[in-house]
Amino acid sequence: MAEPVDEHFTATISALREGTRSAAPDAREWLALFDAQLGSRHLDLAARWLRAQGKGYYTIGSSGHESNAAVAAALRPTDPALLHYRSGGFFLARAAQVKGSDPLRDVLLGVVAATEEPISGGRHKVFGRYDLNVIPQTSTIASHLPRAVGVAFSIARARKLDVACPWPDDAIAVCSFGDASVNHSTAVGAINSALHSAYQGVPMPLLFVCEDNGIGISVKTPRDWIARTYGHRNGLQYFYADGSDLPATLDAAAAAADWVRTRRRPAFLHLRTVRLMGHAGSDYEPGYRRPAEITADFERDPVLCAAKLLISQGILTPSEVLDRYEAKRAEVLGIAREVAQLPQLASAAAVTAPLREALDEAMAVVPSAATGSGEPLTLAQAINRALGDILARHPEAMVFGEDVARKGGVYGVTRGLLNKAGPARVFDTLLDEQAILGLALGAGVSGLLPIPEIQYLAYFHNAADQIRGEGATLQFFSNRQYRNPMVVRVAGYGYQKGFGGHFHNDNSIAAIRDIPGLVIASPSRPDDAAGMLHTCAAAAKTTGVACIFLEPIALYHTRDLYADGDEAWLAPYPAAGVPIGRARSYGDGSDLTILTFANGVWMSLRVARRLADMGIGVRVVDLRWLAPLPVDDMLSAARATGRVLIVDETRKTGGVGEGVLAELLAHGFTGRVARVASEDSFIPLGDAALQVLLSEDTIEAAALGLVG
Numbered sequence: 001m002a003e004p005v006d007e008h009f010t011a012t013i014s015a016l017r018e019g020t021r022s023a024a025p026d027a028r029e030w031l032a033l034f035d036a037q038l039g040s041r042h043l044d045l046a047a048r049w050l051r052a053q054g055k056g057y058y059t060i061g062s063s064g065h066e067s068n069a070a071v072a073a074a075l076r077p078t079d080p081a082l083l084h085y086r087s088g089g090f091f092l093a094r095a096a097q098v099k100g101s102d103p104l105r106d107v108l109l110g111v112v113a114a115t116e117e118p119i120s121g122g123r124h125k126v127f128g129r130y131d132l133n134v135i136p137q138t139s140t141i142a143s144h145l146p147r148a149v150g151v152a153f154s155i156a157r158a159r160k161l162d163v164a165c166p167w168p169d170d171a172i173a174v175c176s177f178g179d180a181s182v183n184h185s186t187a188v189g190a191i192n193s194a195l196h197s198a199y200q201g202v203p204m205p206l207l208f209v210c211e212d213n214g215i216g217i218s219v220k221t222p223r224d225w226i227a228r229t230y231g232h233r234n235g236l237q238y239f240y241a242d243g244s245d246l247p248a249t250l251d252a253a254a255a256a257a258d259w260v261r262t263r264r265r266p267a268f269l270h271l272r273t274v275r276l277m278g279h280a281g282s283d284y285e286p287g288y289r290r291p292a293e294i295t296a297d298f299e300r301d302p303v304l305c306a307a308k309l310l311i312s313q314g315i316l317t318p319s320e321v322l323d324r325y326e327a328k329r330a331e332v333l334g335i336a337r338e339v340a341q342l343p344q345l346a347s348a349a350a351v352t353a354p355l356r357e358a359l360d361e362a363m364a365v366v367p368s369a370a371t372g373s374g375e376p377l378t379l380a381q382a383i384n385r386a387l388g389d390i391l392a393r394h395p396e397a398m399v400f401g402e403d404v405a406r407k408g409g410v411y412g413v414t415r416g417l418l419n420k421a422g423p424a425r426v427f428d429t430l431l432d433e434q435a436i437l438g439l440a441l442g443a444g445v446s447g448l449l450p451i452p453e454i455q456y457l458a459y460f461h462n463a464a465d466q467i468r469g470e471g472a473t474l475q476f477f478s479n480r481q482y483r484n485p486m487v488v489r490v491a492g493y494g495y496q497k498g499f500g501g502h503f504h505n506d507n508s509i510a511a512i513r514d515i516p517g518l519v520i521a522s523p524s525r526p527d528d529a530a531g532m533l534h535t536c537a538a539a540a541k542t543t544g545v546a547c548i549f550l551e552p553i554a555l556y557h558t559r560d561l562y563a564d565g566d567e568a569w570l571a572p573y574p575a576a577g578v579p580i581g582r583a584r585s586y587g588d589g590s591d592l593t594i595l596t597f598a599n600g601v602w603m604s605l606r607v608a609r610r611l612a613d614m615g616i617g618v619r620v621v622d623l624r625w626l627a628p629l630p631v632d633d634m635l636s637a638a639r640a641t642g643r644v645l646i647v648d649e650t651r652k653t654g655g656v657g658e659g660v661l662a663e664l665l666a667h668g669f670t671g672r673v674a675r676v677a678s679e680d681s682f683i684p685l686g687d688a689a690l691q692v693l694l695s696e697d698t699i700e701a702a703a704l705g706l707v708g
Contacts, residue, residue: 005063005276006045008298009325013307013318022314030246030310033073033093037066037303038325039104040088042332047111048281049333055340056111058125059281062088064274065211067243067302068176069093071269074253075207078168080151080446081134082144083127084176084211091127091134098132105335114342115350121479122345130481133167135445138477141181143469145190145208146434147484148175150442152206153197156264158447160424163396165447172205172260173442179226180216186434186465193435194266195235203264207256208236210268211243213275218288230268237267244274244305274300354475355517359580359628362519362539367577369534376570380413380556382526383489385573386533387414387451391421394449394541399426401436401453401489410455411491411556433463437488441471444484449541457492457550458506471546472515483544487536493649494683494693495554495599504553505683507693510654512548513627519547519580520627524555524601527571528578528624535577550626552598561602562609569602581625583633589617591707593637595660596647597623600694604647607699616707626656631663638664642671643706649694652677676702 024030044063050056062068069089075081077097083090088107095103101118109117110125119128119136128136135151137144152173158165167173181187191208198204212226231238237259241252249271256269274297278285285294298304307325310316316324345351370389377385391397399417405428408415418426429436433454440450454460467488474484494505512520521536523529529551536547561568578584586605589612594604601622608618621637623630638644644664648657657675664673676699679692 003045003048003277004295005298005301009301009304010322012304013321016308016311016318018317019312019314024313024315026247027313027315029073029250030306030315032096033069033246034306034310036069036089036092036096037306038328039092039332040066040069041303042329043088043104043107044277045329046108046332046336050111050336050340051281053340057113058111060085060279061277062086064213064276064297064301065089065243067246067249067271067273068209068211070246070249071174071176071209071253072097073250074257075172075174078133079171080167080173082137082148082151082173082175083134084178085127085137086178086211087127087176090176094132094134095129100131101129104332105339108332108335108339109342112339112342113344114339115345116342119479119481120477123351124477126477128478130478135482136477138473142177142184142187142190143465145175145177145187146193146438146466147441147445147470148173148206149190149194149204149435150439151446152194152204152442153202153439154443154446154448155205156203157424157443161395163447167446170261172207172257174207174209176209176211178216179210179212179214179221180219182210182226189432189434190438191236193430193432193438195233196430198265199235204266205260205264206266207260208266208268209271211271211273213273215275217279217283226270230270233268235265237265238270239267240270241272243271244300244302246302246306246309273302276301352516354480358475358480358517358543358545359519361543362545363580363628365535365539365542365577366579367534367538369531369574369576371573374573376567376572377526378557378559378570379523379526379529379551380411382530382571382573383413383533383551384415384417386530387417388420390451390534390537391417391425394537396447397425397449397451397537398443399451399453400429400439402429402431402455404428404453409453411553413556414453433459434466437463437466437471440486440488441466441484444486445474445482449537450486451489451537452486453489455491456504456506457490457509458503460490461511464511467518467546467548468515472517475544476517480544484546485540485544487533487540487547487549489549489551491553492550493552493554493598494678494689501685502682505689507650507678507683508654509550509626509650509656513656513659517545518627519545520550520625521547522550522597522626523624524552524598524622525569525571527574528584528622531574531576531578532624535580538577539580550598554599555602558602561605578624581628581630583624583630584622585633585637586620586622587618589619590641591617592643592645592703593641594618594620594645594647594703595623595634595637596620597626597656598649600647600649603694603696603699607696607703610700611703616703618703623660629659629663631667634660634663635667635669638669638671644669644671644673645699645703645706646673646675647694647699648675648677650678651680653680672706674702674706
């Protein structure tokens with residue numbers, strides 16, 4: 001079915017008269033950009049044609065936004081770019097600056113999900129390519145903006161630390177997004193964090209590009225909203241261009257890029273665009289827009305306006321424009337027919353290969369932990385020492401978050417690190433978890449090793465999409481060409497005394513555990529915590545995995561286990577790391593196996609001592625790693641006794657215990673199994689918390705029930 005905008009272009013150009021031939025000084029650049037615009041337009045048309053044939057899977061296009069090709073022309077191909085899904089013109093213009101790519105084919109390979117697609121390997125249609133310095137994003141709603149802030153920050157920070165960075169010292173980062181997306185809290189927070197950093201004198205060479213077509217699917221953006229909101233923002237230089245005017249767009253983009261590059265401060269380029277052919281192929285635009293309103297936009301078509309410019313300046317004749325237009329159509333459709341026949345991912349193993357390979361490599365990492373032994377340490381002391389050793393060992397490592405520097409963390413875990421490593425490597429951030437994780441994402445992809453702290457587990461949920469939608473997906477959607485190594489420290493779990501409520505005693509990690517490819521460490525003992533932290537840092541650096549390091553707050557300063565003054569919960573600093581996916585066992589009892597983690601280890605060991613006095617032999621297994629679970633160690637311990645009690649301090653629904661039980665059954669364990677967990681409840685304030693959290697009494701009763 002013919003698209004009206006396509007027919008309108010042909011009819012309009014056919015009716016034009018030839019201009020006076022001239023040698024305009026900008027003719028070559030205009031022609032190059034016009035070619036990128038034509039390619040982008042015909043990619044959209046071909047995507048819809050492929051979908052109609054049942055061969056294509058993606059029809060969100062760039063039609064009406066092709067003026068973003070001028071933004072690419074104003075930048076250097078070494079400037080890292082994080083692109084909006086309507087930035088097709090930019091992608092084609094960037095590719096024209098670098099030899100060795102075939103961008104029309106690249107995009108169409110993504111549309112048909114072919115395994116030959118060079119960035120994601122057929123896993124998604126993305127604008128991304130490693131040699132073009134285009135970091136791939138999926139269909140993001142501004143979730144890439146915090147990472148863009150991190151990339152801009154890291155350009156100067158890597159140089160300051162004398163660490164190799166993939167971007168030149170004078171590079172600027174660019175991120176594009178839509179006018180609807182700019183209202184998302186993620187975008188608002190990212191722009192604020194960029195301004196917050198620049199206000200303090202931190203270099204922030206970042207160009208925000210808002211492609212404003214005035215509508216988000218069916219919801220209109222209020223007239224002049226973008227200009228009113230960002231046109232006079234202190235610390236944010238504002239540039240504007242009508243995207244239907246190619247020379248004006250080029251001038252505005254060049255001015256904006258030059259301003260950011262020379263001043264190393266953020267700027268906002270507002271491109272007034274138009275959305276043509278609806279939101280996507282499945283979008284029935286007449287259902288919410290009047291026909292006259294839709295057709296009126298045709299006159300603002302940037303491809304049509306560029307063609308009129310070339311004709312009026314005598315650079316091309318109408319027939320030459322039409323010849324170019326149809327030649328590009330034939331070229332693109334020819335590629336589309338070819339790629340539609342290519343193989344797609346045909347097995348779960350093929351789809352998950354980037355995730356599996358990264359985890360396999362990470363599980364093989366077992367670093368030394370610097371000098372071992374010494375005086376016994378608490379959990380907090382062991383983590384502090386490990387962080388200091390990691391900073392000393394890895395010059396690219398940075399520790400940052402709310403209150404981590406001068407204060408040394410709410411619980412003193414990072415105390416003294418600022419003095420040891422300096423303010424360029426240990427620093428406080430603003431109070432915004434999205435910004436903290438976005439900084440880590442940008443730093444990781446820029447050659448640094450970020451170790452951000454999220455102050456409490458409940459606060460992590462404010463920004464979980466930065467890990468779920470950005471961090472964990474990057475290796476998957478770039479076929480491991482791009483990586484964002486990081487170790488995210490999170491203080492969590494319950495059982496704090498005298499301080500609490502839900503936001504300081506959160507025991508829910510379901511939103512973390514179901515993220516593919518994520519490594520989740522959950523230490524309980526001081527020596528394990530230090531060893532596991534060293535392993536996470538080494539695995540992140542060498543394999544690019546994102547690690548979540550869950551620290552049980554209630555055990556930070558715990559010294560005793562069985563009785564006051566026994567200091568049985570202290571441990572010396574380890575000499576080596578802890579392999580990912582390996583558990584730790586206590587005792588060799590033959591009557592019962594307890595599988596547990598974090599605070600559950602401390603409670604279960606106390607229960608095991610009481611059971612031993614009753615003549616019941618128990619072995620307690622500290623899982624240590626919640627993803628990937630230590631399945632082999634779990635099964636070995638379970639089969640040794642034939643009875644398993646799963647002790648899970650998280651919730652009954654969505655808790656860790658469900659996954660542990662499923663793995664036991666899936667691997668053929670036929671013994672007796674019971675599970676105890678905390679209630680499906682938020683944690684209340686004060687002693688009432690003990691009514692819904694798992695207790696030693698509950699563990700003991702369940703153990704006695706299992707052994708009869």
